[in-house]
Amino acid sequence: MNLMKTLLGAVAAAAIGGAAMAEDPLKVGFIYVGPIGDGGWTYEHNKGRLAVEEHFGDAVETVFQESVPEGADAERAMTQMALSGADLIFTTSFGYMDPTINVAANFPDVKFEHATGYKRADNVSTYSARFYEGRAIQGHIAGKMTETNKIGYIASFPIPEVIRGINSAYIHASRVNPDVEFNIVWAYTWFDPAKEADAANALIEQGADVILQHTDSTAPLAAAQAKGGVIGFGQASDMSEYAPFPRVSSIIDDWAPYYIARVQAVMDGTWESTDTWDGIGPGMVAIGEITDAVPAEVAEEAMAMKEALADGSYHAFTGPINKQDGTVWLAEGETADDGTLAGMDFYVEGITAEIPN
Amino acid sequence: MDLSSINPLILLASLMVASTPILLAAIGELVVEKSGVLNLGVEGMMIVGAVTGFIAAVNLDSPTLGFIAAALGGALLSLLFGFLTQVLLSNQVATGLALTLFGLGIAALMGQNYVGIRAPATSDVPLGPLADIPVLGPVLFQHDAMIYISIGIVAAVWYVLTRTRAGLILRAVGESHDAAHALGYKVVRIRLMAIAFGGACAGLGGAYLSLVRVPQWTEGMTAGAGWIALAIVVFASWKPWRALLGAYLFGGITVLQLNLQAAGLKIPVEYLSMSPYLITILVLVIMSRDRTRAALNAPAALGKPFHASS
Amino acid sequence: MITLERRPEPSRMWQALTPVLAVVLTMIAGGLLFALLGKDPFEAIRTIFWDPLFNPQFASYSRPQLLVKAAPLILIAIGLSLGFRAGIWNIGAEGQYIVGAICGAAVGLAFYPTEAIYIFPLMVLAGAIGGTLWAMIPAVLKIRFGTNEILVSLMLVYVAEQLLASMALGALRNPDGGGFPGSRNLQQYPSAANPELIAGTGAHWGVVAAFIAVIAAYVLLNKHLLGYQIKLTGQAPRAARFAGVRPNVLIALCLGISGGLAGLAGLFEVSGPAGQISIDFNSFYGFTAIIVAFLGRLHPIGILLAGLLMALTYIGGELAQFMLGIPSAAIQAFQGMLLFFLLGVDVLSNFRIRIKPKQVA
Incomplete structure (x- = not known):
């Protein structure tokens, strides 16, 4: 372990100057199962994230983590995101269902949105497209x-x-x-x-x-x-x-309308746990x-x-x-x-x- | 179920397309291993080839230039491995695996702005009347140039390895670098050349995926093809023509299992999906029952570091 | 002209210094990479190496996670290192990991919903046996037919992946899951769960097993006849034969042990951190462990440190991704660089650098 300490000492010296705490816009996190360059599933979720940024401008800060394996890694990714101060976290793959529920139980003040699953909690909504x-x-x-x-x-x-x-x-x-x-x-x-x-x-x-x-x-x-x-x-x-x-x-x-609506709901304080299964009508499927x-x-x-x-x-x-x-x-x-x-x-x-x- | 609807000739034609990326990567790795070096970074070199080939082909609007760029990209990456293992004498297995990790990362970074773009089309080689021969024509003579080039590379590798002095030297280096060194051959230089050749071939194989077989750039698109290529080299017991056989066998079963599904064969899909791997093992077991010959073919110095300390 | 001169003995000083040097070099090169991507290099490096351990916001959570992430890597790498030392190449730990998880989970699920103290030990046994048997396929084929174990073990990874998908969708699918893929969650079935043993440490049975494996391997290699035989076979196969080593027994033992440990790692993962059998349950631990084994120079203590370092770059990399928006691809490339430097600078431990006037040929 001495070795590790030595290494860390070196890093610490190299890294003087901390991250400035930002003003607090609403922090929205996204957990993706694939790379944002997959041209398909994750690519579209990321487009939804970008739409949120564009719509709300400085009022939101979005963060994301891509290629998160389902299981233990997902739970850690969500926890760290919640620890970093995220107010709303979208977990965008079916396999994140149990991790989302687990992490949500530890962070009652953070809202979670799980795509394509069926387990909900007071601070966990689910959404899927028809x-x-x-x-x-x-x-x-x-x-x-x-x-x-x-x-x-x-x-x-x-x-x-x-x-x-x-x-x-x-x-x-x-x-x-x-x-x-x-x-x-x-x-x-x-x-x-x-x-x-x-x-x-x-x-x-x-x-x-x-x-x-x-x-x-x-x-x-x-x-x-x-x-x-x-x-x-x-x-x-x-x-x-x-x-x-x-x-x-x-x-x-097209996840953008839903993402924008849910972020808005958190801002307005009207967010509640729901089960959304939208199709062509609300524009989730185009x-x-x-x-x-x-x-x-x-x-x-x-x-x-x-x-x-x-x-x-x-x-x-x-x-x-x-x-x-x-x-x-x-x-x-x-x-x-x-x-x-x-x-x-x-x-x-x-x-x-x-x-x- | 209607098995008669599977046309074996069309199957043959499509298996050639499906096998070419693995074949190209495998024949390159075969040369590397013949020189006594084990580079497990094939997957990384393939994906870098796929992305450099794609970028060059799109920007220069030429598949040919794309393939050339892919070969250069693959070779360049492989020389990183070469420098570490040959000059700094790092462990080849670990360095190769690290190369895969690095290659996947770098390729994804390079390709960020190329998702969802179409590659310029590659045309079939105009073989004129040959292509019109009934039965054989569509199978053998209506392909893109890379398929013929890949077979040409196999033939060239076979010829060089078995019939030329250069091949003899390469094999000598792979069998005993100390002896080769004592005879005055530049072991490190020869191995670096072999490694670069292997990288170039892997790059071509990757570009065949991104420019012909898929054709599109997406992260992680090689999806394990490099590992299969490594297995094919062992399967081939380091013989070029057998690598061709192995790659076509593997590609053939992969394509066949999809065809069987499409024809509605009632075999559980998961077993069909396993079949290419299981059959490869089975064939290898049958071939390796003749132990003495299989063992003789493995380069004796494979994976061992060389340092001219004498 | 610069030449390398082999040291009679590896330099102890350099063995200790090279990892530090490698990390420093990686920070410089990685910093350049991050700067090229338009990110603050100092902040990026700090986030990767410092924040998981000492950032007050994360550290109390991330530090234990280091153990969770490192444990399977260490457990698998220890097993692999024995075979690698003897020149037996098990490249298919990923497959043994999967099969161990499937077997262990299957035993646990078979008892559902009975609560009994003996269930978890039975699962551990099943996981180890599953991994061992999967590794015995290449072992038997090598012993009986001389078939190359690299190819067979690698091919069996893909077979295991198909088996995993089939199990997640079929035999082990959660009957109460509404047709969705994936097994019941073992974390929610107390008799089959592998929970955190002491709250806040991250330590579950897999972490304990990893530490036991490190110690056992250390003892085996230094004090036991088998360890001696393994080392001898790797260094001088012919001499080993004269010394009474039976190669076939050694092949079976090395592949069996590494398969068993990989199977255990899979079982502890599926019953603990992962919780369930799912289509994408495996996440490359089996392959990453090969790197860990070599980074640790095939030495038990080295593997322990290498596993922790790998885990640190994973967790720090995750933080860097969402804190600074660094793409995961850049983190992957960064990890690759770290490995290159670690492997490359090792030359200094074994060789002396001499500058000689260029020889006239």
């Missing part, structure tokens, strides 16, 4: 556009979020095109551009001419472009660099521009669906819908409840694949 609404629109476009009637789907891990997306896309694709068939490849990774490219190629070779993806890189779009005649959609971010073809539209995570590669009439139908989803007149899971085994899930006109959707672990009727495990 991406499946966007999937419904994608499914509609995909069903109309496919000529081979084969749609490829690159999935990450078999969790409710992903399964919900597959079901939503399938329901809306098969409504406009009963012959449509889904080929699903599980990449077992959130992020491996090379593997995503390979998966896209494998699906295209199987005859798919539409590729849907639930992984974050643009690799599948690049693969679609290389093959020609195959369309795809942007995921998480707009991926407009592949517009107008093969990227014909996109689902964008649909990227539908390009000219989509026939005008299909684009109009898609936009109409978007409006209906936004104003609540249409729910993406509206019966009649049967489960894969043929049993009735939703009767005519019945809509799915949030509990079932949140824990969805079954395919709907018509999908021939099986969920892993």
Whole structure:
């Protein structure tokens, strides 16, 4: 240990002059699971953070830590952030759920917001986005556009979020095109551009001419472009660099409105623990521009669906819908409840694949 | 399930694309190890190659210049390893691992402003009538230049190692640096050259990911390819053509498992995902049953520091 | 011309001084890097090295965290160092760490919700056995077929990662978790939890195990026949054979011990700080431990210090990230630099630098 002390002495000498304590703007912290340069999930959360900075200017100070592994490291990152005086901390990955709850118990005066989880406390809110609404629109476009009637789907891990997306896309694709068939490849990774490219190629070779993806890189779009005649959609971010073809539209995570609203709530003293699950209506899920590669009439139908989803007149899971085994899930006109959707672990009727495990 | 829908010829064509990054990195590392140096920093050199190649290709609007920059970037980084291990005689295993850490960090810093940008497209090599040959044409003659270059590098490495004096010297250095030194060869200089070659190849492999296979820059995009390349060298028992075989085998199984999933094969996905690694082990076990030959191929001085203290 | 001349014995003075020199050099080079990124270099260096230990705002929390972060690294590195000394290359500790965690957690979850005193010891046993068995795969293949252990142990890391994902989504998934991935949280199951033993110290069973491992390895290497055999095999394999070392036994022992310790590290992590089996449970401890082992010159005390130093750069790096907005990539590069300098300046312990007139060839 003497060695350590020697080292530290040297540092101390080198580091004369302390950090000046700043005036106290509201300090907002963000914990990210990936690097802010991942071009997908974390990239969009960071855009939300930047929007908060822009909106509030000097009234807020934002801090963030990227590439925080889930588990012990996350708990430490949150604790240190809370110790540093953060008033509000957004933890932006499902795996941060238990750490967030643990740390929140130690810091009752700090507000926490956990993305995509289901555990709450007096100072812990949860928020998530109804991406499946966007999937419904994608499914509609995909069903109309496919000529081979084969749609490829690159999935990450078999969790409710992903399964919900597959079901939503399938329901809306098969409504406009009963012959449509889904080929699903599980990449077992959130992020491996090379593997995503390979998966896209494998699906295209199987005859798919539409590729849907639930992984974050643009690799599948690049693969679609290389093959020609195959369309795809942007995921998480707009991926407009592949517009107008093969990227014909996109689902964008737009966390900015929510983040701004929650920061405002803390400033006003109106913050309370809530469970937010917002979709297209409040703007948490945005649909990227539908390009000219989509026939005008299909684009109009898609936009109409978007409006209906936004104003609540249409729910993406509206019966009649049967489960894969043929049993009735939703009767005519019945809509799915949030509990079932949140824990969805079954395919709907018509999908021939099986969920892993 | 419809297995007949998997076209083995198309599979062959796509496995070549999937295998090329690993192949390039592996053939470079093979030369390094033949000279008696173990550089575990392949992943770091690949990602630096990926980002320098991408930056150069975007700014100069030329994939070719991108690949050249990637080779230089990889070589430059590898010389850092070379300086530490050859001149300052640091431990090769630890230095290599540190190089990976450093490379991942530096690459991410360099690439900060290049996320979400498209790379200029690489075109296939115009092989004219060859590409139109039925069956063989699409498989063998409709690829980008780097695939042919990578095979060319393998051939060149094989030729140089087995048929030339330079190769003989390189192997001698890898077998016994003391003997080679006694014969008057500049051990350190030769090893530095081998290390730089290995870095350049790893850089090319990384750039193949960011410019052709993906093509895009994102942090951490090599996602472990460098480690696989290291394993391929051992798998190949330090023989160039076997490295080609190993890389294509590994890439082939990776692509095949995705194809099997796409075709709806009812095998649990997690076992399919494990298969490339398990099959690589299995093939190696079968090959290494003939113990004497496998052992003979490993460079005797691999990983041992050399100091001309005589 | 500058030449190096090997010292007959490594210099004790330089062995003590080189780490200090390396850290100072890293501060200079790292400071330049941070300055290039537009950050105040002095503040950055202070945040990384000083704040986790002495900043009144953080230190009481960060200091114990040092132990939490260092413990698995030290535990794994101690095991690896034995094999590395004997020339047995276990590169796959990451996989053994994962499998140990899976086995240990599985045993604990099998008893849920029974509360009994014997559950945690059984989990520890299962973790150690799991890691050992995973490491015995390369050992058996090497003994039986001469298959290279580097390749097999490395490939098994990726197999273990797939297994982990499969377990988190399947067999070990929390049945009350609403279909979400990840097991029950073992921290909330007292009989299976590995809590902080003394509040405010960070010390959990894994920290205790790490210290025991350091002492045991020290004794083994200095006092025990096996330690002698390991050292001899590494230095002179032929002589070792004449001295009665059975290489196959040594391979099995070295891989087994390192696998067992990595498995233990995984178990203590999953039942303590991490709490649950999740898809991304592993966080590179198995690979980082290889660096720690070599930084510590494969010596138990050295590994202890190296593990703590690594942990310091992690925690200090985290502080620097959110306090000063330094990107995590810069911290990674900074850690790489620190390692380069530590490894590079080591030359001074073993060699003397001489300046000679250039020889005429």
